[in-house]
Amino acid sequence: MALSVSRKIYREILNERVFSTPLLIARHCFSSAQTAPNIPHSAKKGRLLTGATIGLVIVGGTYVYTVDEATFCGWLFSATKLVNPFFALLDPEVAHRLAVSAAARGWIPREKRPDPSNIGLEVWGRKFSNPIGLAAGFDKNAEAVDGLLGLGFGFVEVGSVTPVPQEGNPKPRIFRLPEGALINRCGFNGEGVVAVAKRLDAQHGKRKLDETSRNPSSSTDEAKHRGKAGPGILGVNLGKNKTSEDAAADYVQGVHTLSQYADYLVINVSSPNTPGLRMLQGRKQLEDLVKKVQAARDEMQWGKEGPPPLLVKIAPDLSKEDLEDIAAVALALCLDGLIISNTTVSRPDPVSKNPVAREVGGLSGKPLFNLSTNILKEMYVLTKGKIPLIGCGGVSSGGDAYQKIRAGATLVQLYTAFGYGGPALIPQIKAELAECLERDGFKFITEAVGVDCR
Numbered sequence: 001m002a003l004s005v006s007r008k009i010y011r012e013i014l015n016e017r018v019f020s021t022p023l024l025i026a027r028h029c030f031s032s033a034q035t036a037p038n039i040p041h042s043a044k045k046g047r048l049l050t051g052a053t054i055g056l057v058i059v060g061g062t063y064v065y066t067v068d069e070a071t072f073c074g075w076l077f078s079a080t081k082l083v084n085p086f087f088a089l090l091d092p093e094v095a096h097r098l099a100v101s102a103a104a105r106g107w108i109p110r111e112k113r114p115d116p117s118n119i120g121l122e123v124w125g126r127k128f129s130n131p132i133g134l135a136a137g138f139d140k141n142a143e144a145v146d147g148l149l150g151l152g153f154g155f156v157e158v159g160s161v162t163p164v165p166q167e168g169n170p171k172p173r174i175f176r177l178p179e180g181a182l183i184n185r186c187g188f189n190g191e192g193v194v195a196v197a198k199r200l201d202a203q204h205g206k207r208k209l210d211e212t213s214r215n216p217s218s219s220t221d222e223a224k225h226r227g228k229a230g231p232g233i234l235g236v237n238l239g240k241n242k243t244s245e246d247a248a249a250d251y252v253q254g255v256h257t258l259s260q261y262a263d264y265l266v267i268n269v270s271s272p273n274t275p276g277l278r279m280l281q282g283r284k285q286l287e288d289l290v291k292k293v294q295a296a297r298d299e300m301q302w303g304k305e306g307p308p309p310l311l312v313k314i315a316p317d318l319s320k321e322d323l324e325d326i327a328a329v330a331l332a333l334c335l336d337g338l339i340i341s342n343t344t345v346s347r348p349d350p351v352s353k354n355p356v357a358r359e360v361g362g363l364s365g366k367p368l369f370n371l372s373t374n375i376l377k378e379m380y381v382l383t384k385g386k387i388p389l390i391g392c393g394g395v396s397s398g399g400d401a402y403q404k405i406r407a408g409a410t411l412v413q414l415y416t417a418f419g420y421g422g423p424a425l426i427p428q429i430k431a432e433l434a435e436c437l438e439r440d441g442f443k444f445i446t447e448a449v450g451v452d453c454r
Contacts, residue, residue, distance in 0.1 A: 069112050070112065070113045073109065073110075073111065073112045073113055074113070074427070076109035077109050077111075077423055077424045077426075077427055078424055079109075080108070080109065080422045080423045080424050081422065081424050083422065084420070084421070084422050087099065087422075091172070092172075092174040092175065092176055092182070093171065093172070093173070093174050095419075096138075096174070096419070099138075099419070100138070100139060100143055100144050101143075101144075102147075103139070103143075103144035103147035103148050103151075104143045104144040104147060105147075106146075106147055106150075108147055108150070108151060108423055109151070109423055110150040110151070111150060111151060111152035111426070111427065113152075113427070114129075115129045115130045115152070115154075115430055116130075116430065116431070116433075116434035118434055118437050118438065118442070118443060118444060118445060119131060119430060119433055119434050119437070119445050120445070121410070121444070121445050121446055123388050123410055123411065124263075124264065124309040124336060124337075124388070125305070126227060126233055126263055128154040128155060128233060128411065129154055129231075129232075130152070130153075130154040130430050130433075131154055131401070131405070131409075131410070131411045131412050131433075131445060132153060132154050132401060132412055132413075132414070132426065132429055132430060132433070133153055133154055133155040133156060133157060133233075133235070133390070133411055133412065133413045133414075134148055134153050134155075134156045134157060134413065134414070134415065134418060135157055135392050135413035135414060135415040136157045136158065136159045136160055136235070136237035136266065136268070136313075136415075137159075137160070137184075137186075137415055138415055138418070138419075139156065139158045140158065140159060140160065140161070140189065140190045140191075141158070141161075141190055141191045141195065141196055141199065142158040142159075142161075142196045142199045142200050142203075142236075143199065145158065145200070145203055145234060146203060149231065149232035149234075151423050151426050152426045152427060152430065153232060153426060154232065154233065154411070155227075155232060155233035155234070155235060155263070155411070156232060156233075156234060156235070157234075157235035157236070157237050157266065157413065158196070158234070158235070158236055158237065159190070159196075159236055159237030159238060159239065159266070159268070160188050160190070160237045160238065160239030160268045160271065161190055161192070161193055161196050161236065161237065161238055161239060161254060161258065162188050162190055162192060162193070162239045162240060162241045162250065162254075163192060163193050163240075163241060163244075163250050163253040163254060163257075164192050164241050165190065165191050165192035165195070166187075166188060166189060166190065166192075166241055166242060167189055168186045168187040168188060168189025168190075169185050169186060169187035169189075169273060173185045173186050173187070173361070174186065175356050175359050175361070176356075177351055177354050177356050177357070177365070177367075178354070179350055179351055179354070179365070179366055179367055180365050180366040180367075180396060180416070180417065180420055181351055181363060181364065181365030181366055181367050181368070181416065182363070182364050182365055182416050182419070183356065183357070183359045183361045183362065183363050183364075184273070184343070184361050184362055184364070185272075185273045185359070185360055185361030185362070186273060187242065187271075187273040187274060188239045188240075188241070188242070188271065188273070188274055190239075193253060193254055193257040193258055194257070196236075196258065197257050197258055197261070200234075200258070200261040201261065204228060204261055227263045228261055228262065228263050233263040233264070234261065234262060234263050235262060235263060235264045235265070235266060235311075236254075236258045236259070236261065236262040236264075236265055236266065237266040237268050237313070238250075238251050238254035238255070238258070238265060238266060238267055238268060239254075239268050239271065239274070239277075240274065240277065242274055242275065247277075247280060247289065248288070248289050248292040248293070251267055251289065251292075251293050251296075252292060252293060252296040255293055255296045255297050255300075256296060256300070259297055259300065259307065259308050260300075262308045263308060263309075264308050264309040264310070264311060264336070264337070265297070265308050265309070265310050265311065266310075266311045266312070266313050266339060267289065267290065267293055267310065267311070267312045267313070268313045268342070269281050269286065269289070269312060269313070269314070270313050270314050270315035270341065270342035271342060271343070271362065272315070272317075272342075272343060272344075272345045272361065272362045273361060273362060278315055281314060281315065281318065281322060281326060282322075282325065283325035283326075283328065283329060286312070286325070286326060286329050287329045287332075287333065290310075290312065290329065290333050290335065291333065293310065294310060294333065297310060309336030309337060310335065310336050310337075311335070311336055311337040311338060311339055311390070312326070312330070312335060312337075312338055312339070313338070313339035313340075313341075313342055314326055314338060314339070314340055314341055314342065314375075314379075315341055315342050315343075315344070316340070316341035316342065316343075316344045316346075316368065316371045316372045316375050316393065317344055317345055317346060318375065320378070323375070323378055323379060323382060324382060326338070326379070327379060327382035327383050330383060330387055331383060331384075331386065331387070335387060336387070336388070337387055337388040337389065337390060337410075338379060338383075338387060338389050338390070339389075339390040339392055339413070340372060340375055340376045340379055340389055340390070340391060340392065340393075340409075341368075341371075341372045341375055341376070341392060341393050342362065342392075342393075343361075343362025343363055343364045343368070343393075344362060344363050344364075344368055344371060344372075344393075345362060345363070346363070346371070347363060347367075348363075348367045348368070348370070348371060349367075350367070351363065351367045364393070364394075364415060364416040365394060365396075365416035365417070365420075366394050366396060366416075366417075367394065368393040368394040369393060369394025369395070369400060370394075371393070372391070372392065372393025372394060373391070373393070373394075373403060373404060373407050376389060376391050376404060376407045376408050376409060377407045377408055377452065377453055379408065380407065380408025380450050380453050381408075381453050385408070385449075385450050385453075388410040388411070389408050389409050389410060389411075390409060390410070390411045390412065390413055391404030391405070391407065391408070391409030391411070391412045391413070392412070392413040392414070392415075394416075394417075395412055395413070395414040395417060395429075396414070396416075396417035396420075396421070396425075397417075397428075397429060397432055398428070398429045398430065398431065398432020398433035398434075398435065398436060399432060399436060401414075401429055401432075401433050402432075402433055402436040402437070402448070405433075405445065405448050405449055406448055406449075406450070406451050406452040407450070407452055407453065408449065408450040408452075408453055409449070410446075410449055414429075433445075
């Protein structure tokens with residue numbers, strides 16, 4: 001699509017501006033009996049600039065006409081690196097808001113190249129073209145699902161979504177660190193389940209209409225594997241309001257309102273920025289909560305595809321006993337998966353030496369990688385590899401994603417690295433991951449899951 005649009009633009013420029021306009025000017029200014037007048041120096045500069053511009057247009061037009069779509073797509077993704085320094089100059093929350101708006105309006109490249117065949121997999125009966133997902137926190141209000149999936153993510157998780165809209169904590173509440181990290185204390189700021197449901201409903205209806213017009217004979221099975229978000233999987237992360245005294249009621253409301261649009265649901269009990277939330281990770285509290293949410297989901301009407309899988313997102317700041325309790329609950333209640341992990345309240349080196357580290361909030365990014373990966377390994381062993389795990393925390397390269405997979409992750413998520421690296425990071429991670437698998441002799445990504453824990 002981008003290639004065809006570019007060709008159309010260049011065609012118009014070449015036909016109307018390059019060839020027509022100079023000829024008309026020439027006919028108007030000179031006759032066969034006239035000689036060219038003296039041209040002022042400033043006019044000569046202007047004409048030189050015009051000539052150079054026309055030359056660039058011709059060269060660029062020739063490139064667009066001749067290059068294949070995959071090469072042009074790669075060029076577009078690489079070009080986004082030029083914008084990163086501009087975003088780095090902005091306040092972190094302003095930069096985040098601009099990035100979401102750009103994705104929502106389609107002002108970002110769209111991946112046209114197929115993913116490497118060795119990184120595709122099937123989880124929960126859904127086909128993922130690749131295991132690299134965008135974690136919750138970036139698109140809190142489901143404004144840019146189509147644009148973000150178009151970047152080539154295998155799945156995108158929106159939220160956290162609370163029942164009632166809330167402003168979150170006072171600003172400033174996001175802080176950059178030079179070590180490729182962020183500290184945030186946003187506090188589940190968002191528009192609430194009603195606004196998100198309306199937005200997802202509109203997107204869902206548009207996708208169904210587009211699919212029908214493109215391929216009326218597409219099967220239900222194929223549609224399921226494409227996911228409810230079209231060519232990609234959509235996760236919905238559920239949170240609770242700060243002032244709510246009944247956490248279970250908040251999550252149940254989220255299930256009732258949003259589960260019909262989700263390929264999977266997440267109970268977020270691990271954000272450090274909502275008072276009392278992490279206490280829900282205790283064995284008794286978590287067991288009661290999961291039972292109520294599962295019951296709410298299962299009592300709804302579902303088609304052949306059944307209800308969306310239910311996952312729990314946990315913190316990296318847990319003791320061995322805490323992890324054992326969570327694993328026991330997950331196995332006993334047949335939980336569909338765990339996300340490991342959320343942000344940390346600790347400040348590992350080298351972040352601990354930075355004055356910004358004194359800010360209250362959850363730390364994400366590169367310094368979280370080792371901590372979250374160690375927790376991932378422990379949970380894979382505790383659950384005996386029976387539950388799909390999503391590895392999250394500090395992933396910024398294909399090598400990082402590969403380490404998470406070897407540590408027990410079936411899928412991988414990132415957020416902070418995407419904020420720093422932009423769209424160009426996504427194809428880079430997928431290519432590096434495919435190379436790691438090939439280097440170590442794995443034909444399929446599922447063969448590498450948990451190999452470091454066996």
